[in-house]
Amino acid sequence: MLVWFCRMKQYSLTLSAFLFFVLVVGLSWAGTLSSYIQLVLMFVGVNIMMSSSLNLVNGYMGEFSCGHAGFMAVGAYAASLVTVWCFTAESVFGPNLLPPAWAVVLFPFILLFGGVIAALAGLLVAIPSFRTRGDYLAIITLAVNYIVKSAIENIQPIGGARGFMGMARVVNGMKEVADIPWMMIWTWAFVFLTVLLIKRFVSSTYGKGIIAIREDEIAAEIMGVNTRRAKMVAFMLSSGLAGLAGGLFAHILGYINPGSFGIMKSTEALVMVYLGGMGSLSGSVLSAVLFTLLLEILRPLQLYKWVVVPFILILLMLFRTEGLLGHRELTDVFPILKRIFGSREEVHAAF
Amino acid sequence: MPLFEVRALTHFFGGLRAVSDFNLTFDGGELTGLIGPNGAGKTTVFNLVCGVYHPTHGEVRIDGRSLGRLYPHQVTAMGIARTFQNIRLWPEMTVLDNIRVCHNYKLGYGFLDTIFQTSRYHTAEKGIGRRAREVLEIMGLRDHAEELAKNLPYGLQRKVEIARALILRPKLLLLDEPSAGMNLGEKEALIGLIRWIRKEFNLTIWLIEHEMRVVMNLCERIQVLDFGQTIAEGTPEEIQGNPRVVEAYLGKEVG
Numbered sequence: 313m314l315v316w317f318c319r320m321k322q323y324s325l326t327l328s329a330f331l332f333f334v335l336v337v338g339l340s341w342a343g344t345l346s347s348y349i350q351l352v353l354m355f356v357g358v359n360i361m362m363s364s365s366l367n368l369v370n371g372y373m374g375e376f377s378c379g380h381a382g383f384m385a386v387g388a389y390a391a392s393l394v395t396v397w398c399f400t401a402e403s404v405f406g407p408n409l410l411p412p413a414w415a416v417v418l419f420p421f422i423l424l425f426g427g428v429i430a431a432l433a434g435l436l437v438a439i440p441s442f443r444t445r446g447d448y449l450a451i452i453t454l455a456v457n458y459i460v461k462s463a464i465e466n467i468q469p470i471g472g473a474r475g476f477m478g479m480a481r482v483v484n485g486m487k488e489v490a491d492i493p494w495m496m497i498w499t500w501a502f503v504f505l506t507v508l509l510i511k512r513f514v515s516s517t518y519g520k521g522i523i524a525i526r527e528d529e530i531a532a533e534i535m536g537v538n539t540r541r542a543k544m545v546a547f548m549l550s551s552g553l554a555g556l557a558g559g560l561f562a563h564i565l566g567y568i569n570p571g572s573f574g575i576m577k578s579t580e581a582l583v584m585v586y587l588g589g590m591g592s593l594s595g596s597v598l599s600a601v602l603f604t605l606l607l608e609i610l611r612p613l614q615l616y617k618w619v620v621v622p623f624i625l626i627l628l629m630l631f632r633t634e635g636l637l638g639h640r641e642l643t644d645v646f647p648i649l650k651r652i653f654g655s656r657e658e659v660h661a662a663f
Numbered sequence: 664m665p666l667f668e669v670r671a672l673t674h675f676f677g678g679l680r681a682v683s684d685f686n687l688t689f690d691g692g693e694l695t696g697l698i699g700p701n702g703a704g705k706t707t708v709f710n711l712v713c714g715v716y717h718p719t720h721g722e723v724r725i726d727g728r729s730l731g732r733l734y735p736h737q738v739t740a741m742g743i744a745r746t747f748q749n750i751r752l753w754p755e756m757t758v759l760d761n762i763r764v765c766h767n768y769k770l771g772y773g774f775l776d777t778i779f780q781t782s783r784y785h786t787a788e789k790g791i792g793r794r795a796r797e798v799l800e801i802m803g804l805r806d807h808a809e810e811l812a813k814n815l816p817y818g819l820q821r822k823v824e825i826a827r828a829l830i831l832r833p834k835l836l837l838l839d840e841p842s843a844g845m846n847l848g849e850k851e852a853l854i855g856l857i858r859w860i861r862k863e864f865n866l867t868i869w870l871i872e873h874e875m876r877v878v879m880n881l882c883e884r885i886q887v888l889d890f891g892q893t894i895a896e897g898t899p900e901e902i903q904g905n906p907r908v909v910e911a912y913l914g915k916e917v918g
């Protein structure tokens with residue numbers, strides 16, 4: 313019995329995540345959740361992906377990237393262009409390439425494609441940034457954010473500054489096959505994928521190399537870590553996941569314009585990382601949830617929202633510099649969670 | 664073929680000649696010291712050997728292979744490990760992780776294995792974990808495996824640094840002032856420890872040291888650097904009596 317319980321314990325986190333997933337999708341499908349609540353829930357998901365992926369570079373690796381929205385834009389446009397090109401009729405690309413119903417199967421792969429393109433963009437940034445650290449990398453990524461935004465604004469065939477639309481028709485095409493909340497399903501599926509990927513990466517000896525880079529880069533290099541490759545991999549993973557988030561964001565809204573991927577969006581991602589605690593994955597998830605909900609709750613305040621939210625941040629930085637969780641995970645702060653959601657290593661160690 | 668060879672190593676920082684025409688040969692199993700006054704270029708020699716700097720002239724060879732312009736992690740993979748003058752552990756990581764991360768030199772799996780957690784990943788990680796625990800056990804650090812490195816007392820941090828170097832399975836171990844900041848008792852223990860790991864791991868050890876008691880006690884041969892030049896070389900007794908060494912440390916007698 314005890315053995316069985318211990319064996320089940322390692323799946324309790326997966327199981328809770330799955331229950332949450334079923335609950336959210338089920339309630340959306342049944343119509344219990346209003347479309348506004350559904351939208352907020354999906355934005356929570358996108359923000360979790362943004363903050364946890366940025367945490368990989370800013371928290372775990374200790375660099376300072378502040379152009380995360382640039383990679384989100386790359387992923388958003390790459391995925392949207394492909395879906396609109398393939399599945400909608402009266403777009404800039406002419407008739408649809410494939411039957412709209414195929415979107416049901418191909419959509420996740422197109423999202424992944426968007427992520428890959430964003431990862432390649434990340435690689436382009438990572439290579440010249442090898443020689444710089446700290447402030448300099450911050451400036452480079454800031455510049456990249458502007459470059460991406462201005463480039464898209466000036467490419468007229470994809471709408472330029474007016475933005476790009478047609479993704480709503482792609483989603484409608486999926487709805488015609490089966491009337492279920494598709495975007496809710498894909499969003500949360502990719503959220504779990506993102507968190508799982510980052511968790512696996514940072515708990516491997518390979519991924520711990522990037523934490524060593526944060527702690528002491530020269531020591532890491534001399535003690536056998538290929539710091540160039542590690543930085544490159546971490547940066548690509550981070551920007552690729554941001555690209556995935558971008559693709560989802562585009563299809564949730566059905567419309568994107570370069571303005572929504574400006575420095576403001578990057579700042580939001582930064583805020584969520586520092587709010588949750590650098591190098592804490594559960595902190596990033598928690599802070600993305602809190603931050604998104606907070607912004608929605610304060611919506612009645614209208615413009616004053618942007619007074620209240622920064623003020624809360626100032627208070628946080630004054631009284632809790634390390635963020636809500638610091639370097640720790642939720643399981644370290646509340647040991648009871650560890651008993652419920654025991655980690656796999658512990659279970660292995662127990663036998 | 665010698666295990667390790669440094670030939671005519673010369674390095675400039677801008678116009679300053681930090682190391683000039685440095686030569687050294689190890690056949691394997693030696694325990695050699697490198698001493699000299701502050702700023703003599705000792706740590707620079709270590710940094711040149713490790714690939715942190717690339718020498719202006721000269722060559723470093725291990726097992727007959729030239730290190731050329733390799734990156735430090737590649738030099739490490741060829742069998743040279745070191746510790747640092749000022750402890751450079753990764754403070755916010757546990758002692759066990761400090762040791763594990765060093766295994767990046769020979770990982771046995773790639774990025775995709777990590778995210779798909781293939782059987783190759785599990786096998787490799789298990790091996791790394793086992794070896795890390797073995798090294799901790801040998802160094803008497805088993806009880807501290809889960810502690811953050813920054814929370815350990817100074818002497819133990821030094822031990823973790825040595826443990827970290829040992830998991831790299833080096834042929835040559837460089838110790839940069841291992842006894843810095845230690846009290847008398849800790850220094851005695853350190854001498855014992857260095858002798859023991861040398862025998863246990865069949866290592867060649869090359870150390871920089873300021874503390875004469877440690878150097879004279881441990882080393883079979885000593886080289887003395889001053890202003891980047893090798894001014895003396897020999898057994899501890901020869902070095903102690905060498906007037907040039909005395910002059911470099913204490914200055915010339917007046918009159």
